[in-house]
Amino acid sequence: MEFLNTNLPYILAGISVGGQYALIAIGYTMVYGILRLINFAHGDIFMVAGFAMVYLSATLPLYISIPLTIIITVLLGFAVERMAYKPLRTAPRMSIMISAIGVSYLLQNCAWYITSGLAKQYPTIPWISESISIGTATTKIVTVITPILTIVLVIALVILIKYTKIGMAMRAMAKDFETSQLMGVKINSVISFTFIIGSFLAAIGSLLYFTNYATVTPIAGAMPGLKAFVAAVFGGIGSIPGAVIGAFIIGICENIIRMFGWTTFSDAFTFALLIIILVAKPTGLFGEKSTDKV
Amino acid sequence: MMLRINNLKVNYGGIEAVKGISFTVPEKSIVTLIGANGAGKSTTLRTIAGLVKPQSGNIEFLGEDITGKGAADIVSHGITMVPEGRKIFPDLTVLENLKIGAYLRKDDLTDDLNLVFDLFPRLKERSWQHGGTLSGGEQQMLAVGRALMSRPKLMMMDEPSLGLAPLIVRNIFEIIQEINKQGVTILLIEQNANMALKVADIGYVLETGRITLSGTGAELLADEGVKAAYLGAKAK
Numbered sequence A: 001m002e003f004l005n006t007n008l009p010y011i012l013a014g015i016s017v018g019g020q021y022a023l024i025a026i027g028y029t030m031v032y033g034i035l036r037l038i039n040f041a042h043g044d045i046f047m048v049a050g051f052a053m054v055y056l057s058a059t060l061p062l063y064i065s066i067p068l069t070i071i072i073t074v075l076l077g078f079a080v081e082r083m084a085y086k087p088l089r090t091a092p093r094m095s096i097m098i099s100a101i102g103v104s105y106l107l108q109n110c111a112w113y114i115t116s117g118l119a120k121q122y123p124t125i126p127w128i129s130e131s132i133s134i135g136t137a138t139t140k141i142v143t144v145i146t147p148i149l150t151i152v153l154v155i156a157l158v159i160l161i162k163y164t165k166i167g168m169a170m171r172a173m174a175k176d177f178e179t180s181q182l183m184g185v186k187i188n189s190v191i192s193f194t195f196i197i198g199s200f201l202a203a204i205g206s207l208l209y210f211t212n213y214a215t216v217t218p219i220a221g222a223m224p225g226l227k228a229f230v231a232a233v234f235g236g237i238g239s240i241p242g243a244v245i246g247a248f249i250i251g252i253c254e255n256i257i258r259m260f261g262w263t264t265f266s267d268a269f270t271f272a273l274l275i276i277i278l279v280a281k282p283t284g285l286f287g288e289k290s291t292d293k294v
Numbered sequence B: 001m002m003l004r005i006n007n008l009k010v011n012y013g014g015i016e017a018v019k020g021i022s023f024t025v026p027e028k029s030i031v032t033l034i035g036a037n038g039a040g041k042s043t044t045l046r047t048i049a050g051l052v053k054p055q056s057g058n059i060e061f062l063g064e065d066i067t068g069k070g071a072a073d074i075v076s077h078g079i080t081m082v083p084e085g086r087k088i089f090p091d092l093t094v095l096e097n098l099k100i101g102a103y104l105r106k107d108d109l110t111d112d113l114n115l116v117f118d119l120f121p122r123l124k125e126r127s128w129q130h131g132g133t134l135s136g137g138e139q140q141m142l143a144v145g146r147a148l149m150s151r152p153k154l155m156m157m158d159e160p161s162l163g164l165a166p167l168i169v170r171n172i173f174e175i176i177q178e179i180n181k182q183g184v185t186i187l188l189i190e191q192n193a194n195m196a197l198k199v200a201d202i203g204y205v206l207e208t209g210r211i212t213l214s215g216t217g218a219e220l221l222a223d224e225g226v227k228a229a230y231l232g233a234k235a236k
């Protein structure tokens, strides 16, 4: 009990950051599930969501700047797919990957240009930035809200995928584009929809994440993006529950490592984990054998 | 005329797979295209279905030019296809596989589901199973049922007998005739020429991208050339 009391803040922080990784990881895993594409630009879309909030909240009240940030992020995700990936639909997969890396650098460079590379102060969102005591630990409300909101959003997403028509089309397309088209599925709309969901969740994730970290930089998306990507691979890329569980495990493990005072190793841990999975079980916790689509 | 194909040419890269074919499919008929492996049968159907864009020529359906339209658009015109190898969605349940066949429809599906379940009682028993767990024959039934869910005017079938036991093949062909009697026009392609010509009103022989012969099913069955080339093995 004593142990738990002193270490509760780390565990809470782990669950919270795990939820933030999960919201990003879903975007990676859904896009991979449908397009077999690792969307390297996803972490940068998350970063742009951070800056959008910084600039919008400077002039607009929060009840406008928050929804506007979400809308801008969603539009950006949609536009990236339409402009950088859709024209390469029939190209070899490697070309789309390269295009994704290009978009990633483009977004980072635009952010450098606009901000001159300076870290920007993230606005304080009232209520979720307030402190709260849990047992002996004091933390921000956002720490508690994040996992709850994450779970609610994941449940909503699972229901959407399992019980709606577009969800059924997404599951069909994950296996076979051509036959889905023969059923009348407009594959470009479904792909756009997938990017919209992924960007929406990344925007929510960025609101929660940057509230915790206080500043945004042009490379602020790289680290959480990579960790979310590792979480998706760990869970079995393509699987939504896998990505969420992977994200929580990584978030909690990182903070347990910090708890033991090995803060410098907490990032290294994630990447060591990636290497171990790729060697020992490339399909991850819930991944299926890689089925190449026809 | 329900479907009119005019001088259709289809290329893959530099290779001409279909070299200018013309044929027609009358309303409420069963028409078959037979030919050896690689003759261009699948390419022809895939072009009509909107999966492949033709080089030249045109496709007319119920008087409307549908050349080059996208696959989803073609479905909304009332053309459906049972693809080669059935292509059931393995992770979707049997019921979902049927429902996705009606993807573009917004009306109630109960009647259509009952109709499919009347044709294939097996599918009703298995409606909660995943498509991937069905046997080959059951998957073919599901593929046909799925195609019917769009309420097609024209159903195209790519080698429905492929890889199935003779008894099941006979059953599938009976179902094809039954569906045709209910008013759906059928365009069937087969390597199993014997079976196909027996049920067909009209047949065309496709050889390396060209139509070399046509006639009623009975005429082609009796033709010496067809017998030698396509029915030889079966006649023994």
Ligand SMILES: Nc1ncnc2c1ncn2[C@@H]1O[C@H](COP(=O)(O)OP(=O)(O)O)[C@@H](O)[C@H]1O
Pocket (backbone or CB within 6 Å): B012, B013, B015, B017, B035, B036, B037, B038, B039, B040, B041, B042, B043, B044
């Ligand atoms: N996707 C493709 N890319 C390149 N060539 C193809 C493709 N599909 C078919 N072909 C070629 O086109 C020709 C006709 O094929 P196909 O229409 O599948 O014949 P069939 O269905 O009569 O067996 C063959 O020579 C085949 O190798």
Ligand SMILES: [Mg+2]
Pocket (backbone or CB within 6 Å): B038, B041, B042, B043, B084, B159
């Ligand atoms: Mg074929």
